[in-house]
Amino acid sequence: MAAAADLVVPTLAIRSSVGVELWSTAGPKQPYEHKPHLPREETKSSRSICFSSDGRYFAFSNGQEVKVLQVSQDSAASWPVKCVLPRPKAFYLQFSPRGSYLCTWEHYAITKDRPEGSPNLLVYEVATGAEVFAIVQKNQTDWQPSWSADESIFALVVGGEALFYDLGEGADKGFASTSRKIGGSRGGMLSLGPGNCPPFLAFYTPGAKGAPSMCKLYKYPALGQNQTVACKSFFQADRVEMLWNKRGSGLLLLTSTEVDKSGASYYGNQAVHFMATKGDTCSVPLSKEGPVHCVKWSPKATEFVVVYGFMPSKAALYNLKCDVVFDFGEGPRNCAYFNPFGNLIVLAGFGNLPGAVEVWDVSKREKLANLKCADTTVFEWHPNGEWFITATTAPRLRISNGFKVYHYSGALLHETMWPQGQELLGIEWQQFADKTFSEPKITKAKHEGIKSSQPEASKKAYTPPHLRLLKEGKNPEKYLPQPSVPGLAPAAAAGGANGNKRHNKNKQRSARKDVNVNGGDAESVPVEVAEPGDLGARQSPVSVPKVEQRQQPTPRPKYQQNNAADQQENTQGQGQANGQNISEKDRKIRSVAKKLSDIKKLKVRRSQGENLELNQLNKIKMEALYLDELKALKLSA
Numbered sequence: 001m002a003a004a005a006d007l008v009v010p011t012l013a014i015r016s017s018v019g020v021e022l023w024s025t026a027g028p029k030q031p032y033e034h035k036p037h038l039p040r041e042e043t044k045s046s047r048s049i050c051f052s053s054d055g056r057y058f059a060f061s062n063g064q065e066v067k068v069l070q071v072s073q074d075s076a077a078s079w080p081v082k083c084v085l086p087r088p089k090a091f092y093l094q095f096s097p098r099g100s101y102l103c104t105w106e107h108y109a110i111t112k113d114r115p116e117g118s119p120n121l122l123v124y125e126v127a128t129g130a131e132v133f134a135i136v137q138k139n140q141t142d143w144q145p146s147w148s149a150d151e152s153i154f155a156l157v158v159g160g161e162a163l164f165y166d167l168g169e170g171a172d173k174g175f176a177s178t179s180r181k182i183g184g185s186r187g188g189m190l191s192l193g194p195g196n197c198p199p200f201l202a203f204y205t206p207g208a209k210g211a212p213s214m215c216k217l218y219k220y221p222a223l224g225q226n227q228t229v230a231c232k233s234f235f236q237a238d239r240v241e242m243l244w245n246k247r248g249s250g251l252l253l254l255t256s257t258e259v260d261k262s263g264a265s266y267y268g269n270q271a272v273h274f275m276a277t278k279g280d281t282c283s284v285p286l287s288k289e290g291p292v293h294c295v296k297w298s299p300k301a302t303e304f305v306v307v308y309g310f311m312p313s314k315a316a317l318y319n320l321k322c323d324v325v326f327d328f329g330e331g332p333r334n335c336a337y338f339n340p341f342g343n344l345i346v347l348a349g350f351g352n353l354p355g356a357v358e359v360w361d362v363s364k365r366e367k368l369a370n371l372k373c374a375d376t377t378v379f380e381w382h383p384n385g386e387w388f389i390t391a392t393t394a395p396r397l398r399i400s401n402g403f404k405v406y407h408y409s410g411a412l413l414h415e416t417m418w419p420q421g422q423e424l425l426g427i428e429w430q431q432f433a434d435k436t437f438s439e440p441k442i443t444k445a446k447h448e449g450i451k452s453s454q455p456e457a458s459k460k461a462y463t464p465p466h467l468r469l470l471k472e473g474k475n476p477e478k479y480l481p482q483p484s485v486p487g488l489a490p491a492a493a494a495g496g497a498n499g500n501k502r503h504n505k506n507k508q509r510s511a512r513k514d515v516n517v518n519g520g521d522a523e524s525v526p527v528e529v530a531e532p533g534d535l536g537a538r539q540s541p542v543s544v545p546k547v548e549q550r551q552q553p554t555p556r557p558k559y560q561q562n563n564a565a566d567q568q569e570n571t572q573g574q575g576q577a578n579g580q581n582i583s584e585k586d587r588k589i590r591s592v593a594k595k596l597s598d599i600k601k602l603k604v605r606r607s608q609g610e611n612l613e614l615n616q617l618n619k620i621k622m623e624a625l626y627l628d629e630l631k632a633l634k635l636s637a
Contacts, residue, residue, distance in 0.1 A: 008436060010383050011038065011071075013049045013058060015426035016418070017394070020046050020060045022079075025414070032405065032414050037078045039069060047091050049426055052099035054433045057082060057126060059102055061090040066104060068126055071430070083129030087122065095126075096147050097194075102126055105143045108136060121145070121156075123175070133165075133175040146192040148199040149248075153192065153220060155201070160188040162203055164220075182223045189240060192220075193248030193277075200229065200277045202251055204240050213237040215253055217275055232281040236269045245301035250320060251275045252284075252304060254295050272306055274322050284322050288314045293334035298362070300342040307336050307347065315347050317362070326365050332356050339385040341439040344368075344408055346388065350376045357390075359408050361442050368444060369410035375400060380429055384437045387413065394423035403427055404452070408442070411449030585633060592630045599623045 012023040012032055021040035023032045034040060045063025052058075058079070059068045066085040072078065089106040096103070101123050108120045119134035121143060135158065137143050145156040152168030154175070164180040166173060173179060183190075187206040192199045198220040207213040217229040237255035244251055253273040270292040272284035286292070288309030297304045303325065307315045315328035315336065332349040333356070339345070347358045355374035360367050373379075378391040382405075391403035401424035402417035418424045602616050612620075 008432065010055075010430040010432070012389075013051065013060075013426075013428050013430070014424070015046050015049045015060070017044060017423040017425060019043050020049060020062065022058070032416065039079050041067075046425070048093045049428065050093040050095060051428065051431045052095040053097055053431050054099055055431045057095065057099050057102075058430075059093050059095070061087070061093065064088050066090050066093065066102075068102060068129075082126060083124070085124050085129060092143065094144055096151050097149050098151050100126060100151055101132070103145060105137065105140075107140075108138045123154075142189060146190055146201075148192055148197055148220075149194050150197045152197065153199060155190055155192060157183070157188055157190045160184055160186040162188065162190040180221060180223055182218075189242065191242040191244065191251075193244045193251070194246060195248035196277075200248055202242050202244075202275070204242065204253075206237065207235065213240070213255070215240065215242075215251075215273075215275065217251065217277060219277075229277055230275050230279045230281055232273055232275050234271065234273060234283075236271070241295075243295060243297060245297045245304070246299055247301040249277050249301065250297075251277075252295055252297065254292060256292075270308075272308075274320075276320070282322050284318060285324075286314075287316075294336045296336045296338060298338050298342040298345075299340055303342070303362075305336045305338075305345065307333055311353075328358075328360065331358070333358070335379065337379055337381060337388070338362075339381045339388075339408075340383060340437070341385045343439060343442055344385065346379070346381075348373070348376070348379065350379070359410065364442075368408060368442070371406070371410045373404070378403075378427055380427075382429060383432050384440065386440045389427065389429065391424060391427050393427070394425055398423060400454070407447040407449065409445065409447040411447035412452055413447075413449055415450070415452055415454075417453065585636070589630065589633050592626050592633065595619075595626050596623065596630065599626070 009024055009026075014021050014023060019040060019042040021034050022038040024035050024038060025032045039058075041060075041062060043062040045061075047061045047063075049060045050058070056071055057068055058071055059066060066087045068082045068085070069079040070082045072080075085102070085104065087104045087106065090104040091107060092105040094103045094105075095101070104122050104124070106120045108117055110117045117136055119136050121135050121137035122131055123133035123145075124130065125132050133154075135156070137156070137158070142157075145154060147154055150168075152166065154165040154167055156163055161184045162182045163178045165175055165177075166179040167175070183203055183205065185205050185208070189204040191202045193201060201218050201220055202215055203218070204215045205213065212233040212235050214231065214233045216231050218227060219229055232253065234253075234255055236257050238257045239255070241254040241256075242251060243254065251274070253275065254270065255273065256270040272286070272292060272295055273281070274284055275281045284306060286306065286308050290308060290310035290313070292306065292308045293313055294307040295304065303317055303319060305315060305317050305328075307313055309330075311332060312330040313333050314330050315333060316324045317326040317328070319325050328347060331347070332353050333347045334353060335346075335348045335350050337346045337348070343362050345360050345362050347360065349356050350373075355372055355376055357369075357371045357373050358367055359369040359371075373390045375392045375397055376390045377393045377396045379388065381388045386408055387405055388408070389403055389405050392401050394401060400417070401422070402415065403424065404412060404416075405414040407413055599620055599622070602612060602620055606612055606620070
């Protein structure tokens with residue numbers, strides 16, 4: 001098979017705002033493009049595209065129906081239509097492991113004719129196009145049913161109960177009725193392991209009323225309470241993600257809570273647990289605090305990688321004993337991708353990270369390439385294990401849509417940018433059966449590539465404005481907006497003569513108008529002036545006519561000021577109001593003290609579970625700098 005692999009050219013399935021089409025290439029140095037014999041259909045309503053795991057079939061929705069095409073082995077022949085399914089609203093598509101069945105899911109809806117709702121999860125036989133199963137499945141995130149590797153067992157969870165259907169030879173019931181059931185508690189989750197037939201399976205039950213959550217392993221069809229192969233219990237798990245290795249002998253559980261009640265983490269609590277079909281269980285040790293960004297099994301099934309911790313995150317490779325066998329160090333990363341053979345791994349930072357990509361040789365434990373793939377929303381390895389594709393797709397990003405193909409050495413092999421006004425919605429490579437391609441030999445040789453047409457992203461690290469001023473030897477206080485100071489007029493607090501003169505003149509003009517209307521005198525008295533950002537109104541000695549009839553009540557402060565910095569600020573503000581002179585140094589001390597006071601309040605809000613904005617989180621990170629600055633100012637007094 002490996003010798004013939006050089007003649008195998010995987011196609012690229014592309015879903016865009018104008019249609020569905022398939023592209024191919026004549027060779028590694030040739031561009032990907034649409035070939036005349038390959039399918040193309042114009043539609044603005046395609047929701048999903050999908051290859052079967054062996055690459056024999058390709059399915060897509062077009063807003064009117066779902067079409068299943070049979071992939072032609074002849075590179076110049078067209079792809080015939082295998083069957084057409086009447087599912088105009090199909091949202092997700094999924095083939096069974098051997099491609100004998102196609103599952104479709106659409107949003108659950110209630111109509112006047114059917115107030116109970118119509119089945120929205122359906123299973124079709126690909127050979128005939130016949131509907132063989134239909135059920136209501138409201139859950140969108142975990143809608144996929146489970147299959148055994150030989151397709152003899154079909155299972156899914158409905159209302160927290162796992163339902164099993166026997167489809168193997170000699171099974172007379174098939175999809176007509178269930179053969180077994182387990183569970184029944186709300187929130188239960190099921191996953192059938194690959195490889196083994198009959199399969200091992202994992203069933204998760206969430207904890208309730210102080211009891212821990214629990215995941216149990218069984219060997220089908222032995223599903224009794226006393227027939228568990230392994231059992232793992234844990235607290236703090238609102239949700240669990242179950243990840244099997246390729247052999248179906250090991251299972252990783254990524255548990256998470258929506259909110260960290262201690263306030264230590266914005267992302268909630270997360271942990272990784274390991275379970276083996278031999279009965280072993282353990283918790284995966286993580287050496288840095290913070291969220292778990294990614295967990296992936298190696299295709300070799302003997303190792304797995306975890307990317308975790310606050311940025312810069314850590315990445316580590318573990319064996320089946322959950323021991324760290326290699327530490328990749330820290331970096332701006334939140335994703336990990338093994339190639340199909342497990343001898344290469346990409347560590348990357350996508351989403352809200354700048355797109356740094358590292359390519360590592362797993363066996364030699366060395367980095368092969370560093371590159372930048374900004375705005376990447378899709379990443380996938382080529383079936384040959386040497387190339388990978390990155391794409392920028394909508395609706396995540398609606399500009400600069402397109403895709404690029406790279407060699408593992410970092411060389412750019414192909415680039416296609418989408419035309420203005422069109423959107424790239426999805427892209428995936430055709431899959432193949434195991435051993436179609438041979439494992440590539442990894443070298444440090446630089447592969448010849450092409451130059452990208454896109455401008456390179458700036459390599460200069462972002463520096464906040466106040467740090468830029470410090471690097472230039474300037475005082476940030478002179479250039480950044482100043483907070484209001486107790487006892488000073490708003491114009492003085494905002495920069496003296498450069499303050500908002502028009503705002504103050506309007507206030508004085510309004511006060512004089514009140515005097516003329518009410519007949520008051522022109523005696524100068526303090527009035528309450530509330531400035532934006534103040535915790536409450538403060539006295540300001542602005543000379544305005546005394547107007548008793550129109551005097552406004554003092555606003556109540558929004559927050560109580562209890563810390564020492566606030567009390568010092570109020571005391572000094574009263575001294576200023578009584579005519580005392582305040583030095584520049586005292587003004588800086590009060591300014592820094594106010595920033596620290598605001599940070600303290602933000603930390604209290606965060607500890608109470610409130611989600612803070614990015615600029616507020618950045619302000620909290622400045623606490624140490626402000627404390628040092630305040631200490632230096634007080635020492636120099």
